Amino acid sequence: MLLSVINPNTTAAMTDQIAAAARSVAGPGTEIVGVTPTMGPASIESHYDEALAVPGLLDAIIRSQRSETPADGYLVACFGDPGLDAAREISPVPVIGIAEAAMHVASLLGRGFSVVTTLGRTIGRAEELSERYGMSKRCRGIHACEIPVLELETNPDTAAILIDACRAAAENDGSDAIVLGCAGMADLAHLISQKIGIPVIDGVAAGTLLLQSLVTMQAAPASSGELAPPPPKTYSGILAQFGE
Amino acid sequence: MLLSVINPNTTAAMTDQIAAAARSVAGPGTEIVGVTPTMGPASIESHYDEALAVPGLLDAIIRSQRSETPADGYLVACFGDPGLDAAREISPVPVIGIAEAAMHVASLLGRGFSVVTTLGRTIGRAEELSERYGMSKRCRGIHACEIPVLELETNPDTAAILIDACRAAAENDGSDAIVLGCAGMADLAHLISQKIGIPVIDGVAAGTLLLQSLVTMQAAPASSGELAPPPPKTYSGILAQFGE
Amino acid sequence: MLLSVINPNTTAAMTDQIAAAARSVAGPGTEIVGVTPTMGPASIESHYDEALAVPGLLDAIIRSQRSETPADGYLVACFGDPGLDAAREISPVPVIGIAEAAMHVASLLGRGFSVVTTLGRTIGRAEELSERYGMSKRCRGIHACEIPVLELETNPDTAAILIDACRAAAENDGSDAIVLGCAGMADLAHLISQKIGIPVIDGVAAGTLLLQSLVTMQAAPASSGELAPPPPKTYSGILAQFGE
Amino acid sequence: MLLSVINPNTTAAMTDQIAAAARSVAGPGTEIVGVTPTMGPASIESHYDEALAVPGLLDAIIRSQRSETPADGYLVACFGDPGLDAAREISPVPVIGIAEAAMHVASLLGRGFSVVTTLGRTIGRAEELSERYGMSKRCRGIHACEIPVLELETNPDTAAILIDACRAAAENDGSDAIVLGCAGMADLAHLISQKIGIPVIDGVAAGTLLLQSLVTMQAAPASSGELAPPPPKTYSGILAQFGE
Amino acid sequence: MLLSVINPNTTAAMTDQIAAAARSVAGPGTEIVGVTPTMGPASIESHYDEALAVPGLLDAIIRSQRSETPADGYLVACFGDPGLDAAREISPVPVIGIAEAAMHVASLLGRGFSVVTTLGRTIGRAEELSERYGMSKRCRGIHACEIPVLELETNPDTAAILIDACRAAAENDGSDAIVLGCAGMADLAHLISQKIGIPVIDGVAAGTLLLQSLVTMQAAPASSGELAPPPPKTYSGILAQFGE
Amino acid sequence: MLLSVINPNTTAAMTDQIAAAARSVAGPGTEIVGVTPTMGPASIESHYDEALAVPGLLDAIIRSQRSETPADGYLVACFGDPGLDAAREISPVPVIGIAEAAMHVASLLGRGFSVVTTLGRTIGRAEELSERYGMSKRCRGIHACEIPVLELETNPDTAAILIDACRAAAENDGSDAIVLGCAGMADLAHLISQKIGIPVIDGVAAGTLLLQSLVTMQAAPASSGELAPPPPKTYSGILAQFGE
Structure with missing residues (x-):
């Protein structure tokens, strides 16, 4: 299985360190890819940073799902667990936060x-x-x-x-x-x-192992109810790409 | 006093309606300005929409504070109360959500x-x-x-x-x-x-009146502690404007 | 609007001070009247005092409602919020406690x-x-x-x-x-x-402003259910006046 | 031991019935006295009635304690448990509510x-x-x-x-x-x-037995702290008798 | 009435002390019997001891119920309240724990x-x-x-x-x-x-008096629902006696 | 790693079924052994059964730890999670319940x-x-x-x-x-x-995967504090083997 470990801040060195921690516990058949978002704060130390890290996190999941090798699960590697509910709405596979x-x-x-x-x-x-x-x-x-x-x-x-x-x-x-x-x-x-x-x-270790467990159990979130895919609509301004 | 009623979605007609509701209860010395963000979803009906409404909301507060007539209080007029903690960090005046x-x-x-x-x-x-x-x-x-x-x-x-x-x-x-x-x-x-x-x-009515009450009492949030201004840092990509 | 600020103890000097605090935040169209009960303890510093302050408080509301200028709302100005539920039963307008x-x-x-x-x-x-x-x-x-x-x-x-x-x-x-x-x-x-x-x-300031807000919103308590007017009945002894 | 079962309303027939229920479970050495207050409502069916039943209840305890045969414990026989904290302040012996x-x-x-x-x-x-x-x-x-x-x-x-x-x-x-x-x-x-x-x-049965148990254990409430005797002070109007 | 005070550990001297404490508060018509189990730990100081004290406790209740003088109530005299739910299933009379x-x-x-x-x-x-x-x-x-x-x-x-x-x-x-x-x-x-x-x-004193109160009130636990007698079945090994 | 899946009842056919469920999700390097206790009830359908299943469960863990191939973790495969705290005291490796x-x-x-x-x-x-x-x-x-x-x-x-x-x-x-x-x-x-x-x-699947995760993380319970090994002491009667 392929697990995507997303560092919600934009500091690539930290992403590498996080991915290494994930790999150190992943099982034999589990591949880990570390992802740094294309937008957002260099680190997350306030509610402001956390809120503004979410677009980059969601963008990373959307890109992964639209890619040729969509991940089988996403780990959100910031202890504030930013954007977890939103991420689960747009992901057909499990999403877990490290906190x-x-x-x-x-x-x-x-x-x-x-x-x-x-x-x-x-x-x-x-x-x-x-x-x-x-x-x-x-x-x-x-x-x-x-x-x-x-x-x-x-x-x-x-x-x-x-x-x-x-x-x-x-x-x-x-x-x-x-x-x-x-x-x-x-x-x-x-x-x-x-x-x-x-x-x-x-x-990071706990989340990688829980995510691997969920994927093994085929325990994808329900596609109906509160976490169903969001109703499509127009987005404006610099966030226009999130619409449609 | 000047109260800013921010509609976190980008539908201007809804902003007008919300501002009218606020004006219908505001006291004699209270001026209401309705604000539509420059970015984000046309309506908020999912966790995804809500998360992506926050950048526009924060941008609106930042613009107001940097303007010649900064508001004396902000009302976040979406029942999910998006971005409240982040808004309070960047606002020196009270912020209230309608829920x-x-x-x-x-x-x-x-x-x-x-x-x-x-x-x-x-x-x-x-x-x-x-x-x-x-x-x-x-x-x-x-x-x-x-x-x-x-x-x-x-x-x-x-x-x-x-x-x-x-x-x-x-x-x-x-x-x-x-x-x-x-x-x-x-x-x-x-x-x-x-x-x-x-x-x-x-x-909207309840929030306008509570906000007016807080401003009357001069009850601005503490500028230290959890809601102190966020530490400045670099932001990347389409969100670069939120950095400093 | 006319707001009645009831000091549940019988010390008139304290009533004056409380009414002044209420007036200092009340809006332009809001008149404040301070009320000292005709019965009860000189100050409230025990459960005993608090319980025995309630008859005077209820009496003050009944008198106000039967007067030519019934108040549009009542503030109970003791931090133990004595008699709030009882007061709401007999008042057709909002009642708020300062705690x-x-x-x-x-x-x-x-x-x-x-x-x-x-x-x-x-x-x-x-x-x-x-x-x-x-x-x-x-x-x-x-x-x-x-x-x-x-x-x-x-x-x-x-x-x-x-x-x-x-x-x-x-x-x-x-x-x-x-x-x-x-x-x-x-x-x-x-x-x-x-x-x-x-x-x-x-x-006192917070309560005056919240009460003013409720009156502005025309948010009177429901007249049915738990807080409906109490069923009339005989009262005995020195409390006979509360019956009927 | 002597247990006083206080019916907080003024209907004597109901007091008799309550005292009989208490006697039906009391132990061999336990004497039950039923008490009807000298003031207050004929029955308790609202917060208003309940609040106005408290003076009579407190008066009954004060009279008992000042009498030649003060009770060893008091049972408050109304399911709203009116005035329990106040009663405990003025009673040197246990007080229990039936709820x-x-x-x-x-x-x-x-x-x-x-x-x-x-x-x-x-x-x-x-x-x-x-x-x-x-x-x-x-x-x-x-x-x-x-x-x-x-x-x-x-x-x-x-x-x-x-x-x-x-x-x-x-x-x-x-x-x-x-x-x-x-x-x-x-x-x-x-x-x-x-x-x-x-x-x-x-x-009534449960309360009589618990009260008897507390008296047997000599478990009187602490005379210091929150439930210490109330600080003496002046009372006014028809409630003047409660002061001193 | 006959109340059985079960010391869930096997130290008989402690049983005597506990039974004495129970007798010191029991009413005139209440007989206390202290019981030491035939199996289990000498004292209870861990979850392990507590779990392994339960068979002896249940055995003591079963023996009492099958005897010529079954008790009218059982007190479990260990502050961890071991086996309370299980004891209530097999006892037709009240069971109380001392905690x-x-x-x-x-x-x-x-x-x-x-x-x-x-x-x-x-x-x-x-x-x-x-x-x-x-x-x-x-x-x-x-x-x-x-x-x-x-x-x-x-x-x-x-x-x-x-x-x-x-x-x-x-x-x-x-x-x-x-x-x-x-x-x-x-x-x-x-x-x-x-x-x-x-x-x-x-x-021990509190439990003896509460138990005596429950027996006086004839408040036996319901014989249906969660605490109904357990469905009979085969037990194996050294615990075979608990089956059937 | 070796994981022991203990069926706390004595029905061996059910143990086989449970072990198969565990094996169906276990990772490549994880060996599953199903264990049926040597004492206790044939099934667990009451608090009585559950309490009496604990000795067999604890015995199974003790035997495993004293064997030449002690397990690296124990899964308690009954939805009442019987004996979890006691099991953790005597096990140096993780123990998880299926509920x-x-x-x-x-x-x-x-x-x-x-x-x-x-x-x-x-x-x-x-x-x-x-x-x-x-x-x-x-x-x-x-x-x-x-x-x-x-x-x-x-x-x-x-x-x-x-x-x-x-x-x-x-x-x-x-x-x-x-x-x-x-x-x-x-x-x-x-x-x-x-x-x-x-x-x-x-x-069973969830517990196997969580247990495997804990072992991978080397997250053994603390050996001090509440879950430290129980103080040794004498046990009597048919449970004598549990003492030492």
């Missing part, structure tokens, strides 16, 4: 988990997703390490800061697992887990 | 209300908003009249169908008030209320 | 707010109201400044103590707004907001 | 129960109490038999109507028990249970 | 209570029960004293440690009552209550 | 799902699990087909009855997916899905 994936998997490992994310201003969105996914009681705390998304890769102290933040979160919240709150942290999950002694869930 | 406004006002009139919306496929979003605004227990039912947004104006039976749907919803749910689930229904609120004998809340 | 008004307005300004009230023993009631109004997730903390109601006016340190308490609440809870938990704090809202940099909502 | 008692007991008998009450307009209050007591998930439905309180005794069809209503509620809601929603139904609990084959809980 | 009993009783004494239990690893189960019984909002904290079950009796510092833990819990959580989280703490309830000044609820 | 797996997977496919189970008396347990897993809002209905577990295989109408029940559930609840409520229905999932046009999730 959704990580929270569901973490809930299978014990009674409670903590989230460690990048900037404090993203905590509200993580809280909202936790409620949306039914995780209010399981998610015992959401904590920020205050490293901006694009500095995760360049800051020499990222690993040390995250290890400390994850350990503190686990102790403070009495949690059985940690969920990493940014796709850019994917490569550190195993290291942190070894250091703090409880499972650390990276949404 | 938010209508549900809060309806909750002041009794123990429970029902929502009557356009297409059945929008019920899921209304449910999600109801939970987000803390209205899960107050909102006793969400019902569709199955008239598409742009037909509300042209269908000769709109009033009759809505009266029937609102009466049935009130009886079935034992509700004390009805919330109309589309900005395009604004002009029918009083008629329906007279026919069915309980209050019928139109979000 | 209800303040919490709904605060929820429009961000993801979470804190309440700062008078005595610690009133926290339980505020919590109960927060749940009743669907604000459990929005209301992040309720804190007491431990100044009794009637000392708010006379204590020279009231402003300083409240500024500190509001700042501490906002920081501790990560809140986007503060709700003042007593009608007697109304005149300090703007000062505190300036000092701590986030919006501070006074329920 | 509270009946719902807690019913929840011990299976996964869900239904309430069958008098008039439809009281359903909202029962719903509110169910949430207050943590019974939202257990309470599967609240149904009205539409017999006014004082007709329960005189209407020759009361038993038949209630049997039908309870059976229908149990079947419709899939409930394991029925809770009777009015003190005036106390004498019918066993008959209905025999007819419909599942337990039928009368709050 | 269930203690939490319901504590909720009648104020707005919030705290639980003080033995080992930290049992907190998750107590949390789960609190939700099951609708006590999520009432139960403000669950705290461990870290004394193993069988050391409660032998550790000379048990009383002092528990007094400190209960006082700290009450202050930290602002609670109106304490619930003791182990049947082995039953004899200390009054002492602790005297020391800390708020009610301390022991589940 | 848990099916509900999490179904929640990834749309806004709501329905469960179709065997006997009506199991609905309560499914409801409880749905809440435990945070699925209360997603799980829109639980319906029984009233075919006993062991007749699923032999009843010639099973497929037809289930297709009808699933279609009715989807329509009635407006659901986007169906969850099958018994391991014995595993082989019918694809057929039903084809007939009714929305995804039908079998917990």
Whole structure:
């Protein structure tokens, strides 16, 4: 099967890193393609960025579906799970977000988990997703390490800061697992887990495996009801290409 | 004060109708300007439309703020309340959505209300908003009249169908008030209320009055925390204008 | 329109102060009358006081409705929102409580707010109201400044103590707004907001504006159902006047 | 021990009936005294009646406590549980409401129960109490038999109507028990249970037994915190007797 | 009436202590018999112990029912309330758990209570029960004293440690009552209550009194529906005796 | 990897069927072994059966871990998810229940799902699990087909009855997916899905794939905290083997 891992921001280096994380867990018959959108923000650190990342994400799915090798499933690799409902309307195959994936998997490992994310201003969105996914009681705390998304890769102290933040979160919240709150942290999950002694869930790995599971089960979303294809209509201005 | 009522779809006739509804309740010192975005869908009837209406909405706020007569408050006149968090980040003045406004006002009139919306496929979003605004227990039912947004104006039976749907919803749910689930229904609120004998809340009127109230109280959102202005960054492709 | 702002305690000086706060936000065509009940406690600082403030409140509404100039709406200006359901049964026009008004307005300004009230023993009631109004997730903390109601006016340190308490609440809870938990704090809202940099909502101002909005929308409560006029019956003893 | 069963309405015949129901379950060493207030409504069928029943209830507790034979516990025998928090503030011994008692007991008998009450307009209050007591998930439905309180005794069809209503509620809601929603139904609990084959809980019996249990355990409410005695103060008008 | 108090672990000395606690509150006509199972763990300190205590508990009920003097009600005297649903299926008379009993009783004494239990690893189960019984909002904290079950009796510092833990819990959580989280703490309830000044609820006493109340009310569980007797079938291996 | 699929009842033919369902979705490197316990009930259709299935389940895990080829993960293949917490305490590798797996997977496919189970008396347990897993809002209905577990295989109408029940559930609840409520229905999932046009999730397939995902991610449960290995102690009677 072919799984498309879409990085909703436009930083190609981050896409490569995410695709590598996905490949590291994918099964033998699963091919991973990393996708960088053709429009949108260089990183997602606000509701504004998140909202404006959605057109690029939808465009990437439309292009894939119209291509000769449409993917069998899409992973939205940003912890805000932007555009998930819209993506599911236009995709005939499963779409999963990494926050959704990580929270569901973490809930299978014990009674409670903590989230460690990048900037404090993203905590509200993580809280909202936790409620949306039914995780209010399981998610015992959401904590920020205050490293901006694009500095995760360049800051020499990222690993040390995250290890400390994850350990503190686990102790403070009495949690059985940690969920990493940014796709850019994917490569550190195993290291942190070894250091703090409880499972650390990276949404890219979790999402890739859940997506592969859905495709294996042939569990495509219903094509009727709330997530049926959107009624066609005219679009104007610079977004005209989304209409018809 | 100057209030900007933004119709997030690109149908100018609907903008005029919405602005008229806002003006019909605005106080003596309140000026209403209706705004149609320069990009996006002709109507909003899916998660896809809603997501792609947000860039136009944000663009409209940015233009207003950069103009010589920036508005003192923004009303987002689509019942899906698209882009509310993003809009609040970029606006130094209050922003309100019409679903938010209508549900809060309806909750002041009794123990429970029902929502009557356009297409059945929008019920899921209304449910999600109801939970987000803390209205899960107050909102006793969400019902569709199955008239598409742009037909509300042209269908000769709109009033009759809505009266029937609102009466049935009130009886079935034992509700004390009805919330109309589309900005395009604004002009029918009083008629329906007279026919069915309980209050019928139109979000455009409710939102205009709440927005006017916030401006009067000088209750601008905090400029720090989750809704602080977004960190500036590069945007690519057709969305490059949203960067800085 | 004529709005009646009822101070449910019998301290006339406090009524004057509350009416002034209401007038400071009322629109050009809105007349405010402050009302002090003819029976009940001098201040409300317990469930006992609150329960025994209700007869005076109901009496004030009955007198207003039987007068030559019945009010177009009633604001119940005590943060425990005493007697709201009973008041709505006997009033043909809207009735709003200041806790209800303040919490709904605060929820429009961000993801979470804190309440700062008078005595610690009133926290339980505020919590109960927060749940009743669907604000459990929005209301992040309720804190007491431990100044009794009637000392708010006379204590020279009231402003300083409240500024500190509001700042501490906002920081501790990560809140986007503060709700003042007593009608007697109304005149300090703007000062505190300036000092701590986030919006501070006074329920008297919020309630006056919401009430004015409901009257403008002609959104009177339904006269059938749970809030229909109470079935007439005999009342005994010192409460005999409430019967018939 | 001496338990005081207070009928919050002023109909003495109903007090007698309630006291008899209490006596029928009280233990050997438990004496029951039925109390009719000296003020208030003849029956409680609205929020207005309920609010105005509270002064008489509080007065009855104050008189008992000041008497030579103060009761060891108070049962508030109206299904709206009026004035419970206020009563607990002024009572040094346990106070229980019959709705509270009946719902807690019913929840011990299976996964869900239904309430069958008098008039439809009281359903909202029962719903509110169910949430207050943590019974939202257990309470599967609240149904009205539409017999006014004082007709329960005189209407020759009361038993038949209630049997039908309870059976229908149990079947419709899939409930394991029925809770009777009015003190005036106390004498019918066993008959209905025999007819419909599942337990039928009368709050007067349940409340008498829970109150007796609390007294036996010496579980008086804390005298500090939210339910500490109310701060003394002046009361005015016809309620002056409540001050001091 | 005859009430059977079953200690689900196999330590007979603990059974004696529990039966004594039950007898100390039972009414004049109530006989208490303490029962130690014939199989299972010496104490219950894990989910593993709890699961493996259930066969012995069920066996004890079956033996009692088949005996010449079947009990009129069963109290399950372990704070994890093991096997409650299964016990109710096979018992024609009421069955109550001590956590269930203690939490319901504590909720009648104020707005919030705290639980003080033995080992930290049992907190998750107590949390789960609190939700099951609708006590999520009432139960403000669950705290461990870290004394193993069988050391409660032998550790000379048990009383002092528990007094400190209960006082700290009450202050930290602002609670109106304490619930003791182990049947082995039953004899200390009054002492602790005297020391800390708020009610301390022991589940053995609370459960005995609730059970006696249910029997008095003749409130046996429904014999149809979810808790009807289990369909008979073959059982294999060492559990063969449970079949047929 | 080696995954052990444990059928908690003692019917070997059902174990074979379950193992086949697991094998049909397992990845190339995943070996499935089906396990029938050495003790317990022939089928699980009551809380009694479920409680008494746990010793056999725990015994199977202990035997596997002590064997030369301990499994890398355990799937508990009964929709009541019996003994999950206890199993996690004694297993150093992941343990998943099929209800848990099916509900999490179904929640990834749309806004709501329905469960179709065997006997009506199991609905309560499914409801409880749905809440435990945070699925209360997603799980829109639980319906029984009233075919006993062991007749699923032999009843010639099973497929037809289930297709009808699933279609009715989807329509009635407006659901986007169906969850099958018994391991014995595993082989019918694809057929039903084809007939009714929305995804039908079998917990055996879902659980096998989630378990395989956890093992791939090396996401073993924490060995400290609530799920740490149970403290060793003496066990008595026929359960002596569980002690040590």
